[in-house]
Amino acid sequence: MGSPFWFVQIILKTFRQVINIAKLTNAPLIGRIIDYALFEGDDITYLPKDVLIPINTQLDLPQSEVVPSQILEAFLDKAEYIFLMNFCPCRTSKDCDEHPQDLGCIFMGKAAADINPQLGRLVSAETAKKHLKKCRDAGLVHMIGRQKLDAVWLNVGPIENLLSICNCCACCCLWRVIPHIHPKISKKIKRIGGLTIEITDDCIGCRACIEAGCFADAIRIIDGKVVITDECRGCGRCVEICPQSAIKLRFDESDYIQKTIAKIDLIVDID
Missing domain, CATH: 3.30.70.20 (Alpha-Beta Plaits)
Structure with a gap:
């Protein structure tokens, strides 16, 4: 069973110190320990909003076929388990007043079935897609990938069976630590290919x-x-x-959606 609610409350308090924790990763020994404990095997991709992607006539495809949100929908359509969080841990820990705190993360895969039900609920693919649209409409940006930290704080696993979708704001996102954290860790957070x-x-x-x-x-x-x-x-x-x-x-590549899906498929099994 996943982390008890009281433990999650403690974890949320530590989120307020993420910048200071990130700076510790630049100390050689401490950095290796933190990397192994929280970020080993991570591979996370930011997805720009669909509305920001112009039609590229050279691709010879309609815009509806080349928008980043299709990557999310492809995994939602094949996931056996989809868990929708009641809240965003980053915005909740910072008591964000710029974006809704109740637009939470989505987790997919067998490991997601073990998340504490006090934190959210299992939902259908269609419910998850509607949730993600609400997030986009609220100005949030999606990222998707394998993120060991989620398996740790949720106390589920194995990490190979947990795929995370986060809905991020610039003011609260965990990965605002990128300028402060060791490059070995920050390079695991990537721009989408192409x-x-x-x-x-x-x-x-x-x-x-x-x-x-x-x-x-x-x-x-x-x-x-x-x-x-x-x-x-x-x-x-x-x-x-x-x-x-x-x-x-x-x-610049017409098959960027397929390539991104294939890359994620190699690191996470959600069937």
């Missing part, structure tokens, strides 16, 4: 994207123009924020 971020000549260096806060600290102003560094995870928040519409997302 995604290019382009800064057009419309950029006037107004700094709106920087002032809004990039959780990966991936935006710089160089010679009066925005530059996106390799730390970018492709969440697309800067695209939405830019008042000049000068930041664009583009997929």
Whole structure:
């Protein structure tokens, strides 16, 4: 059986210290211990919102066939167990007032069936899809993958049978620790394959994207123009924020959905 509710309450309190804990990973011995205990085998991908992906006529496909949310739906359609959390641990621990705290994570796979029912409930694929749309409508960004920390704090496993979908906000997301955590760990949080971020000549260096806060600290102003560094995870928040519409997302591969699904299939078994 999963973690008792009282233990989850304690864990939520530690979430408030994630930046300080992340900094500890830069100490060699402590970093290796934390990596092994909480992040071993992780592979997590950020998915930009569907509405940010323009139709690329070179792909010769309708937009409805090349939107990132289809990756989530593919796994929901084949998962035997889908657990919907009653709350988001990140937003709840920070008492977020910018985004709904009750738009929780989704977990799939046999391990999800053992999560404490006080934390949420098992749902159908259609219910989960409606939940994810509500999250997108609320301005949240999805990430999907294998995340050992979830198996640890939920006390379920094995990790190979647990697939996580998080619905993230820039102000509370656990992975706002990326600028502080050891690169060996941060590189496990990835941009979706085939995604290019382009800064057009419309950029006037107004700094709106920087002032809004990039959780990966991936935006710089160089010679009066925005530059996106390799730390970018492709969440697309800067695209939405830019008042000049000068930041664009583009997929250069028509099969990025299939490739992402295949990559996740190799690390997690949810059938």
